[in-house]
Amino acid sequence: MIEVQELRKVFGELVAVDGVSFTVKPGELFGLLGPNGAGKTTTIGCISGLLTPTAGRVRVMGHDVVRDGVAARRALGVVPQDIALYEDLSASENLQYWGGTQGMRGAELRARIGEVLELTGLQDRAKEAVKKYSGGMKRRLNLACGIIHRPRVLLLDEPTVGVDPQSRVRLLEMVRAEAQAGTCVLYTTHYMEEAETLCDRLAIVDHGKVIAQGTLAELRSMLGQRDLLRFTGRFQPEAVRRALGELEGIEVVQAETDVLRLAAAEASRRLPAIFAALASAEAEVRETTLTQPSLESLFIKLTGKELRE
Ligand SMILES: Nc1ncnc2c1ncn2[C@@H]1O[C@H](COP(=O)(O)OP(=O)(O)OP(=O)(O)O)[C@@H](O)[C@H]1O
Ligand SMILES: [Mg+2]
Incomplete structure (x- = not known):
């Protein structure tokens, strides 16, 4: 067109x-x-x-x-x-x-x-x-x-x-x-x-x-930045690490008994697999937040300046 x-x-x-x-x-x-x-x-x-x-x-x-x-x-x-x-x-x-x-x-x-x-x-x-x-x-x-x-x-x-x-x-x-x-x-x-x-x-x-x-x-x-996922609930850190370790490209940033943080590219697309892995590790998820890297950070990375001057 x-x-x-x-x-x-x-x-x-x-x-x-x-x-x-x-x-x-x-x-x-x-x-x-x-x-x-x-x-x-x-x-x-x-x-x-x-x-x-x-x-x-x-x-x-x-x-x-x-x-x-x-x-x-x-x-x-x-x-x-x-x-x-x-x-x-x-x-x-x-x-x-x-x-x-x-x-x-x-x-x-x-x-x-x-x-x-x-x-x-x-x-x-x-x-x-x-x-x-x-x-x-x-x-x-x-x-x-x-x-x-x-x-x-x-x-x-x-x-x-x-x-x-x-x-x-x-x-x-x-x-x-x-x-x-x-x-x-x-x-x-x-x-x-x-x-x-x-x-x-x-x-x-x-x-x-x-x-x-x-x-x-x-x-x-392109930004090479990954989405951040944060889960709260009840976790067995070792079991969670093991289960998520089988998924490619997902990094466990933090695994505690009450909170779990992951970094992954295009995380929203991978949520089903992540939830399945968590379920297999008998995790109990209460809340999930996904934070995406913004265009602002991409713009700053590419040009070295902020978009809104
Ligand atoms: N008729 C013109 N004669 C000379 N220079 C021009 C003319 N029109 C635009 N420019 C210059 O071309 C460049 C691009 O301008 P343009 O208006 O396309 O930018 P823009 O991305 O639309 O910006 P803005 O967000 O301010 O609208 C600027 O440096 C502007 O000064
Ligand atoms: Mg314009």
Whole structure:
């Protein structure tokens, strides 16, 4: 759906995007995570046709965005980082305008406007001028304008910046629903938690380069860090060590009569085997906690700096 190959974009002396490659499939939520100035918006601009790539190749649904830009753009919905709304117009009028630019008309457009207003929870304020809206409401309308024409490919550039937690949850639910309906979603953010909870796969970008890419589990295992498991209950330390010793890649960090700590890669996947081993050692488990290494620690390891400066 989206194919980016060795994309490069240079502004004068500045290399904003430096050989970025990734692909996003239908129904997939792909994240571009990186700090300010990493090149996220520039990458989105090259996909949406707003910017011309200096080198490399971008295809949207098989259409080259440079040679076949009109066809590529027909499939796209774009929600820009800078809110693009007409402040003097109402929500309905903004949607009418954006739908119109996408070739929608008449009853079909009216029905779809009703639908996205309901989706975004703006139906009660739909007749009011946008300048009277709160920042979060504008963000929601900005998203509504991007999806009015039911695009197959959706580009979202930091759509939750400056949005309160409640509106954020609502926005993220909408994005998830779009992907579940089969839309291919590219989502940029510098919020680690968003990337972690929302995206199926992600690329971590810094200074125009992809420094790591994969599913969350793959990125975590790249970190070489393992999940930590802590069990409380009643244990026979020797029996537990023996039983767990038969499982590969699981380290017993601590084994006492009342607490047990393990380290393992992708521990959640291995819980059934671990519980079976504990049961065979006649352990009595009362409580279990699993702590995963975070993207934050991966980012620090890869770049030597924190994501949020
Ligand atoms: N039109 C432009 N002309 C010159 N330099 C630009 C232009 N657009 C972006 N840049 C530069 O390219 C680099 C990448 O910018 P970009 O906006 O893509 O980053 P970003 O990852 O979206 O950051 P943010 O999180 O702040 O939105 C920055 O150094 C920026 O100053
Ligand atoms: Mg940006």
